[in-house]
Amino acid sequence: MVLIDGKTVAQALKDRIASEVRERGYTPGLAVIIVGDDPASRVYVNNKKKACAYCGFYSEEYALPASASQQELIALIEKLNADERIDGILCQLPLPAHIDEKAVIEAIAPAKDVDAFSEADVGKVMIGNYTFSPCTPAGVMELLRYYDIDVSGKSAVIIGRSNIVGKPMAMLLLHADATVTVCHSKTENLREICRSADILVSAVGKIGAVTADMVKEGAVVIDVGINRGSDGKLHGDVDFEAVKEKASYITPVPGGVGPMTIAVLMQNTLKAYKSNKNIN
Numbered sequence: 502m503v504l505i506d507g508k509t510v511a512q513a514l515k516d517r518i519a520s521e522v523r524e525r526g527y528t529p530g531l532a533v534i535i536v537g538d539d540p541a542s543r544v545y546v547n548n549k550k551k552a553c554a555y556c557g558f559y560s561e562e563y564a565l566p567a568s569a570s571q572q573e574l575i576a577l578i579e580k581l582n583a584d585e586r587i588d589g590i591l592c593q594l595p596l597p598a599h600i601d602e603k604a605v606i607e608a609i610a611p612a613k614d615v616d617a618f619s620e621a622d623v624g625k626v627m628i629g630n631y632t633f634s635p636c637t638p639a640g641v642m643e644l645l646r647y648y649d650i651d652v653s654g655k656s657a658v659i660i661g662r663s664n665i666v667g668k669p670m671a672m673l674l675l676h677a678d679a680t681v682t683v684c685h686s687k688t689e690n691l692r693e694i695c696r697s698a699d700i701l702v703s704a705v706g707k708i709g710a711v712t713a714d715m716v717k718e719g720a721v722v723i724d725v726g727i728n729r730g731s732d733g734k735l736h737g738d739v740d741f742e743a744v745k746e747k748a749s750y751i752t753p754v755p756g757g758v759g760p761m762t763i764a765v766l767m768q769n770t771l772k773a774y775k776s777n778k779n780i781n
């Protein structure tokens with residue numbers, strides 16, 4: 502079994518970005534907006550700020566109270582849309598219930614939508630002609646590439662059909678010529694379908710969602726889940742200890758997909774900067 506080391510792969514990607522930025526004198530700028538005080542969101546935002554500092558980016562953080570109105574939030578996004586120092590705008594999800602996430606995502610200028618959550622970006626990912634990569638799924642693809650895991654012609658099963666993970670993950674694997682099945686909470690025979698997977702990606706958000714009896718001997722197991730356990734620690738969806746005995750490759754949580762998501766966000770921000778400044 503090979504333990505997929507997302508930290509190292511993400512570090513290599515950030516190092517490449519940081520040296521390009523330093524050598525060429527680039528100043529990509531990322532604005533991160535957080536609304537409310539969800540502890541998980543706070544951790545993600547802090548990690549994104551740290552990655553910006555590491556890569557030599559300019560970054561701004563806007564922390565709005567949970568009571569902020571949709572109007573206020575969209576006014577801030579419009580100000581950032583017009584700000585030349587800012588190449589990428591990211592609004593950390595989830596947002597408080599009184600704010601319409603879709604309206605907020607769509608308010609971000611397409612050239613600055615580095616999370617690639619807008620309808621237009623999602624559509625481009627489906628067609629396979631996109632500038633901004635969907636961060637988490639692209640991070641998974643980068644891990645597969647780094648470990649020389651061939652997906653062409655293989656059976657890939659994804660558990661989860663969210664717009665930010667499951668669906669774009671299916672598209673990227675399909676573009677890489679895998680035969681893709683997407684499972685979800687209503688799927689019948691989940692165990693059997695998962696057992697047919699050469700590559701199994703779990704994006705459910707539940708501890709223990711993937712048990713060893715769902716995994717084929719020698720499968721590649723990618724755990725996207727990040728769940729806070731009753732022990733206060735972070736856990737994936739996969740029963741890691743049991744599944745690692747069957748998998749050929751497996752990602753840990755933490756230290757698997759999570760760091761890759763942030764590294765791809767940095768890559769998208771650098772792309773946005775070059776495109777906004779007409780650099781080839």
Ligand code: NAD
Binds near residue numbers: 685
């Ligand atoms: P989501 O809640 O939007 O989607 C969960 C999906 O799982 C749904 O499509 C649902 O149908 C499916 N599901 C739920 N219960 C199921 C069951 N019992 N059997 C089969 N399918 C089931 O979540 P999301 O935003 O896609 O995130 C999924 C997980 O990935 C979460 O733990 C989240 O924290 C994590 N995540 C990690 C990263 C990262 O960088 N590693 C990025 C985004 C999300």
